[in-house]
Amino acid sequence: MLLTDKEIEIVEILERDSRISNEDLAAMAGLEIEETNAAIKKLEDLKVIVRYSSIVDWSKIDGHEGVTAMIDVKVTPKRGVGFDEVAKRIYRFKEVKSVYLMSGAYDLSVIIEGRSMNEVARFVSQKLSTLDSVLSTTTHFILKKYKHDGTIFEQGEEDKRIVVSP
Amino acid sequence: MKQTKSYLSKTVEQLKPSGIRRFFDLASSMEGVVSLGVGEPDFVTPWTVREAAILSLEEGFTSYTANAGLLELRQGISSYLENSFQAVYAPESEIVVTVGASQAIDLALRAILDPGDEVLVIEPCFVSYSPLVTLAGGTPIPVQTKKENDFKIDPADLEKEISKRTKAILLCSPNNPTGTMLNKQELEQVGRLAEKHDLLVISDEIYAELVYDETYTSMAAIPGMRERTILISGFSKGFAMTGWRLGYVCAPEDIAASILKIHQYAMMCAPTMAQHAALEALKTGTLDVIDMRKSYRRRRNYLINSFNELGLDCHNPGGAFYAFPSIQSTGLSSEEFAEKLLLEEKVAVVPGSVFGESGEGFIRCSYASSLEQLQEAVKRIKHFLDNNR
Numbered sequence: 017m018l019l020t021d022k023e024i025e026i027v028e029i030l031e032r033d034s035r036i037s038n039e040d041l042a043a044m045a046g047l048e049i050e051e052t053n054a055a056i057k058k059l060e061d062l063k064v065i066v067r068y069s070s071i072v073d074w075s076k077i078d079g080h081e082g083v084t085a086m087i088d089v090k091v092t093p094k095r096g097v098g099f100d101e102v103a104k105r106i107y108r109f110k111e112v113k114s115v116y117l118m119s120g121a122y123d124l125s126v127i128i129e130g131r132s133m134n135e136v137a138r139f140v141s142q143k144l145s146t147l148d149s150v151l152s153t154t155t156h157f158i159l160k161k162y163k164h165d166g167t168i169f170e171q172g173e174e175d176k177r178i179v180v181s182p
Numbered sequence: 183m184k185q186t187k188s189y190l191s192k193t194v195e196q197l198k199p200s201g202i203r204r205f206f207d208l209a210s211s212m213e214g215v216v217s218l219g220v221g222e223p224d225f226v227t228p229w230t231v232r233e234a235a236i237l238s239l240e241e242g243f244t245s246y247t248a249n250a251g252l253l254e255l256r257q258g259i260s261s262y263l264e265n266s267f268q269a270v271y272a273p274e275s276e277i278v279v280t281v282g283a284s285q286a287i288d289l290a291l292r293a294i295l296d297p298g299d300e301v302l303v304i305e306p307c308f309v310s311y312s313p314l315v316t317l318a319g320g321t322p323i324p325v326q327t328k329k330e331n332d333f334k335i336d337p338a339d340l341e342k343e344i345s346k347r348t349k350a351i352l353l354c355s356p357n358n359p360t361g362t363m364l365n366k367q368e369l370e371q372v373g374r375l376a377e378k379h380d381l382l383v384i385s386d387e388i389y390a391e392l393v394y395d396e397t398y399t400s401m402a403a404i405p406g407m408r409e410r411t412i413l414i415s416g417f418s419k420g421f422a423m424t425g426w427r428l429g430y431v432c433a434p435e436d437i438a439a440s441i442l443k444i445h446q447y448a449m450m451c452a453p454t455m456a457q458h459a460a461l462e463a464l465k466t467g468t469l470d471v472i473d474m475r476k477s478y479r480r481r482r483n484y485l486i487n488s489f490n491e492l493g494l495d496c497h498n499p500g501g502a503f504y505a506f507p508s509i510q511s512t513g514l515s516s517e518e519f520a521e522k523l524l525l526e527e528k529v530a531v532v533p534g535s536v537f538g539e540s541g542e543g544f545i546r547c548s549y550a551s552s553l554e555q556l557q558e559a560v561k562r563i564k565h566f567l568d569n570n571r
């Protein structure tokens with residue numbers, strides 16, 4: 017679908033800060049508030065804006081650190097439905113956070129979050145690798161998140177400018 | 183020995199100290215200040231550029247370059263100016279790489295001025311212009327612009343100040359502090375006057391990348407003007423590289439040669455590491471410029487809208503990263519306003535009066551700050567106005 021420049025502007029601003037008020041959003045995009053409300057509604061209805069969420073650094077919260085694993089999955093595609101059918105069988109598990117079809121050495125990239133390594137290992141051995149079309153899995157545990165969705169977790173760069181300058 | 187003071191140059195003694203200095207000292211001594219007083223980008227230099235500079239150090243590029251700067255960089259600047267702004271300059275003979283646009287302005291003035299020569303300085307403007315004219319032995323003649331014209335130049339006001347001694351017009355678009363950008367027609371009007379009275383134009387185009395509504399026109403691209411224009415620019419603002427101190431000046435061959443003569447004696451060359459960084463900025467940094475421009479535009483829209491809602495009448499600035507709202511409704515002078523605002527609400531702004539007589543009644547507010555900072559500043563200014571109106 018084609019969106020107007022103003023709609024794209026709204027999406028870009030919201031993608032960076034979904035909690036911005038509609039008034040400030042309208043001002044930044046140079047739109048009237050009614051236009052802005054209507055555009056947001058349209059974008060939500062069209063599922064261009066799928067959901068509003070926060071980036072949380074769980075590693076900061078004791079007892080909730082959790083583990084994330086990225087799993088390379090090789091599968092046999094099914095006649096007629098290709099990879100979609102097996103992708104669906106995988107993404108329905110609530111442990112699965114993301115599923116992407118990949119080019120290259122494997123077919124699906126699956127991201128799993130669990131409370132412990134054991135929990136993830138159990139899921140992979142009991143649920144994922146036992147699926148009919150799954151040929152093999154390679155599991156990589158994430159040790160530390162430096163940057164996620166464009167956001168650097170360790171905020172190191174404070175404002176180094178002098179307070180008043182010409 | 184005489185008193186040390188008595189040795190000092192009379193010219194320097196008589197220069198008045200920059201009004202910005204006082205606010206800097208005041209604001210620096212306070213905690214919790216939200217500053218809209220910063221005249222530089224809030225972005226850190228793009229990583230590709232920083233990385234290229236680090237690499238240049240690793241590879242040992244630590245010696246002088248040619249006086250005019252690395253030829254490869256001048257070639258890069260030449261194609262960049264031609265592709266972006268249709269300003270055509272020969273890399274071998276018409277471009278000199280300098281220590282910031284600041285040095286470029288200084289060199290341009292020193293290359294053309296003899297004692298008694300006058301330079302028309304369009305105000306409100308960057309604080310260095312008039313002192314640099316004076317230091318170069320010339321006489322700055324301020325020409326005021328007005329809010330009712332969105333601080334654009336009125337050709338009649340300009341022409342009134344032209345005398346036999348006038349050598350050049352010094353202007354800046356987009357402007358610091360007003361943000362005003364001159365479009366093609368408006369530049370042509372100035373150009374026609376320069377032709378009629380046979381003057382040079384020193385065109386400070388340091389904010390050329392940061393324009394938000396109309397496309398940018400360079401003075402050097404106005405038909406007939408290249409031969410009488412000295413173009414000043416650099417990497418500080420558009421590429422977020424203020425601390426690298428890298429700029430350039432472009433001028434017809436004779437003028438460029440004179441500029442280079444001073445540069446070679448007074449400076450040798452611009453910093454080598456910064457030149458390597460600039461080379462990379464022209465190659466890959468232009469993508470970052472697009473993102474930064476978008477971000478400034480959104481923040482401009484927010485801040486201008488907020489000021490007008492607060493009753494601080496503000497024109498829509500076409501470029502740079504400054505809002506220049508009127509504070510006349512408060513009955514305070516711009517100096518009083520800025521000082522009171524800093525002391526009572528801890529918001530730093532720069533009084534318009536430091537940029538020239540016509541800046542009185544206005545304050546310069548930079549929107550090179552995060553949205554959160556701008557929102558906080560607006561909240562505090564609202565509180566201030568509620569108490570002071």
Ligand SMILES: Cc1ncc(COP(=O)(O)O)c(C=O)c1O
Nearest residue numbers: 182282283284308358416418429
């Ligand atoms: C209009 C104008 N010209 C020149 C400069 C100086 O820039 P540079 O950092 O390249 O010396 C500034 C910086 O504030 C400016 O606002």
